[in-house]
Amino acid sequence: DAKTTQPTSMDCAEGRAANLPCNHSTISGNEYVYWYRQIHSQGPQYIIHGLKNNETNEMASLIITEDRKSSTLILPHATLRDTAVYYCIVRVAYSGGSNYKLTFGKGTLLTVNP
Amino acid sequence: SQTIHQWPATLVQPVGSPLSLECTVEGTSNPNLYWYRQAAGRGLQLLFYSVGIGQISSEVPQNLSASRPQDRQFILSSKKLLLSDSGFYLCAWTSSGMNTEAFFGQGTRLTVV
Numbered sequence: 001d002a003k004t005t006q007p008t009s010m011d012c013a014e015g016r017a018a019n020l021p022c023n024h025s026t027i028s029g030n031e032y033v034y035w036y037r038q039i040h041s042q043g044p045q046y047i048i049h050g051l052k053n054n055e056t057n058e059m060a061s062l063i064i065t066e067d068r069k070s071s072t073l074i075l076p077h078a079t080l081r082d083t084a085v086y087y088c089i090v091r092v093a094y095s096g097g098s099n100y101k102l103t104f105g106k107g108t109l110l111t112v113n114p
Numbered sequence: 115s116q117t118i119h120q121w122p123a124t125l126v127q128p129v130g131s132p133l134s135l136e137c138t139v140e141g142t143s144n145p146n147l148y149w150y151r152q153a154a155g156r157g158l159q160l161l162f163y164s165v166g167i168g169q170i171s172s173e174v175p176q177n178l179s180a181s182r183p184q185d186r187q188f189i190l191s192s193k194k195l196l197l198s199d200s201g202f203y204l205c206a207w208t209s210s211g212m213n214t215e216a217f218f219g220q221g222t223r224l225t226v227v
Contacts, residue, residue, distance in 0.1 A: 034215065034216075036216070038158075041202070041221070041223070042220065042221070043204050043206070043218030043219055043220055043221050044158070044204075044206075044216075044218050045218070046215035046216065046217070049215060087157075087158070101148075101160065101163050101171070101173075102146075102148060102160065102163070102206070102208065102216055103160050103173075104150075104157055104158040104160070105157060106156075106157040107157060
């Protein structure tokens with residue numbers, strides 16, 4: 001299984017961009033990178049995912065390096081409500097190739113400060 | 115649209131009592147289903163996952179079991195709860211395939227006393 005490494009915590013000023021890094025050096029060619037976040041005492045929420053191209057949606061941007069060994073989630077204008085634990089995960093295959101288990105690391109606690 | 119229901123939201127149970135947490139998904143068929151546990155201040159630990167009725171994979175040995183009696187129903191059980199079973203339990207589902215996101219229920223806060 002491809003593992004991910006994230007910093008334990010980060011701080012960001014309100015209104016500034018938050019850049020959350022993730023290392024996944026053992027990712028294989030057909031594995032996607034997914035980002036979720038978990039606000040305290042709630043279930044995780046999907047943010048964005050990508051394979052090798054950069055992706056953008058209404059919540060965030062995902063920048064994946066050319067060698068796919070790392071990625072960065074960008075929240076362009078962080079707000080206080082973006083304070084959460086952010087998880088970077090890689091989808092791994094369960095036997096048969098079409099169904100997948102889903103494992104999370106410890107994530108990064110992002111604190112947005114006023 | 116698809117929805118996931120998980121109940122109860124909170125539960126206080128004495129040590130040695132049984133446990134049954136239920137999760138149901140609506141609006142999709144043949145989902146992959148997952149149970150996670152999150153201890154206080156810790157990350158998400160995958161407990162069980164299921165790719166079909168009656169098909170359960172366990173990630174870690176523990177005092178819990180899971181069952182999938184129907185396509186969109188996933189149940190987490192224990193015959194005798196331990197103090198260490200306390201935590202935040204989350205159910206999730208994904209569609210089959212690689213390029214799909216996971217959707218989580220709102221969780222059950224279990225306190226074993």
